[in-house]
Amino acid sequence: MNMHNFNSGPSILPQPVLEEAAKAIINYNNIGLSILEIGHRTSWFEEVLHEAQQSVKDLMQLNDSYEVLFLHGGATTQFMQVPMNLLDTNATAAYCDNGIWGSKAIKEAKLFGNVNVVASSKDRNHTYINKDFTIPADAAYLHYTTNNTVEGTQWHHIPETHVPLVADMSSDIFSRPMAFDKFSLIYCGAQKNMGAAGVTMVVVKKDILGKISRTIPPIMDYREHIAAGALLNTPPVFAIYLSMLTLRWIKENGGLTVMEQKAKERAHLLYSTIESLPNFVATVAPEDRSLMNAVFVMKDPAQEKPFLDECKKLGMVGVKGHRSVGGLRVSMYNALPLSSVQAMCDLMKDFANRYN
Numbered sequence: 311m312n313m314h315n316f317n318s319g320p321s322i323l324p325q326p327v328l329e330e331a332a333k334a335i336i337n338y339n340n341i342g343l344s345i346l347e348i349g350h351r352t353s354w355f356e357e358v359l360h361e362a363q364q365s366v367k368d369l370m371q372l373n374d375s376y377e378v379l380f381l382h383g384g385a386t387t388q389f390m391q392v393p394m395n396l397l398d399t400n401a402t403a404a405y406c407d408n409g410i411w412g413s414k415a416i417k418e419a420k421l422f423g424n425v426n427v428v429a430s431s432k433d434r435n436h437t438y439i440n441k442d443f444t445i446p447a448d449a450a451y452l453h454y455t456t457n458n459t460v461e462g463t464q465w466h467h468i469p470e471t472h473v474p475l476v477a478d479m480s481s482d483i484f485s486r487p488m489a490f491d492k493f494s495l496i497y498c499g500a501q502k503n504m505g506a507a508g509v510t511m512v513v514v515k516k517d518i519l520g521k522i523s524r525t526i527p528p529i530m531d532y533r534e535h536i537a538a539g540a541l542l543n544t545p546p547v548f549a550i551y552l553s554m555l556t557l558r559w560i561k562e563n564g565g566l567t568v569m570e571q572k573a574k575e576r577a578h579l580l581y582s583t584i585e586s587l588p589n590f591v592a593t594v595a596p597e598d599r600s601l602m603n604a605v606f607v608m609k610d611p612a613q614e615k616p617f618l619d620e621c622k623k624l625g626m627v628g629v630k631g632h633r634s635v636g637g638l639r640v641s642m643y644n645a646l647p648l649s650s651v652q653a654m655c656d657l658m659k660d661f662a663n664r665y666n
Contacts, residue, residue, distance in 0.1 A: 317628030365557035389418035409458035456484035462605025508549035
């Protein structure tokens with residue numbers, strides 16, 4: 311059966327990446343060792359790390375004022391590590407609360423300093439992006455989540471701000487060109503658009519660091535990782551290797567401009583199908599709909615289980631919505647072929663004809 315991977319993460323990977331990684335598990339570059347066995351301070355791994363770091367800078371068009379780190383702990387650890395490094399005890403950071411991940415980041419930041427929630431979409435169950443807000447002049451930074459995986463919303467512009475900008479880009483990283491140099495810090499879990507679970511990427515502008523008074527444990531201090539050449543401790547070697555291969559694949563397939571074109575094509579096909587069928591209802595404001603994660607519901611909730619059962623029979627995985635919001639979700643990351651979205655749309659049309 312041809313599987314259609316709509317998982318929200320860990321999610322679909324490019325087939326050439328999987329094939330190359332499979333060979334490397336047995337014999338990496340014909341050196342006689344598995345990629346799982348090589349030392350992290352060998353020239354073999356340093357080549358992997360440096361290519362991954364340079365690919366990030368190339369795709370983001372960033373200069374050497376930025377450093378690229380590959381860390382443990384998932385993006386969730388960054389909810390803590392960002393304020394630990396950037397928010398002094400008596401200072402205030404501005405946060406946008408547009409969904410579950412923004413809410414979690416706010417909760418963690420409050421452990422280290424004051425938090426001003428300058429924008430929230432709770433009043434409409436996070437089905438839109440609140441773009442009308444004011445950032446205090448003395449804010450240490452503004453933090454927001456660029457794409458809300460659970461709720462299916464996405465920022466389609468960069469907020470204007472006079473303070474350092476911090477973004478969680480876990481679910482739309484490398485899916486579109488952006489003015490990445492407007493950000494002081496970007497972080498993301500790799501397991502959606504740039505690799506497999508197990509590594510978190512942090513891109514940080516070095517001049518934002520070292521401005522707080524607290525003592526930071528070395529393993530949590532971005533400066534320590536930078537000083538150690540991103541090798542402060544044993545990194546997740548295989549996960550970084552997969553990210554390197556995925557970044558290489560993105561570059562070889564047209565870069566971020568092409569990724570965005572394909573994302574828009576997939577999203578247009580799915581959203582237009584949802585809107586054309588009476589059985590399905592899109593829950594997100596049209597102007598804020600995510601190109602990565604389409605969230606919708608059945609008009610008749612009783613039809614949800616039969617629909618999910620048919621998805622399962624046809625090899626369509628990951629369609630059930632997040633447990634906190636329910637409904638349905640179709641995730642459409644860079645590696646998802648348009649044919650999978652077309653298969654989903656064909657099923658939806660057929661289902662609507664039979665359950666009208």
